[in-house]
Amino acid sequence: MSELGRGLLVTGLLGALFALAYLRACAWADFGLMTGHARRRVALCQRRLPQVFTGSVALAATGLVLGVAGAL
Numbered sequence: 001m002s003e004l005g006r007g008l009l010v011t012g013l014l015g016a017l018f019a020l021a022y023l024r025a026c027a028w029a030d031f032g033l034m035t036g037h038a039r040r041r042v043a044l045c046q047r048r049l050p051q052v053f054t055g056s057v058a059l060a061a062t063g064l065v066l067g068v069a070g071a072l
Helices: 003-028 036-071
Strands: none
Touching: 003 036
């Protein structure tokens, strides 16, 4: 597996895991104890996380394809 393919695969997988962990942490958070500013920032991140997750999975898939192509 090429170095670039491995790097893209690892980065994409870590990004996808971070997005899932962040969503879980937001579900566990007590929004009543947060300030209004913190709630707005969390809401903004939650709206962007589907795109981050999709991009991370696409990055991982690109790394996998490059790795398989390099092995051939």
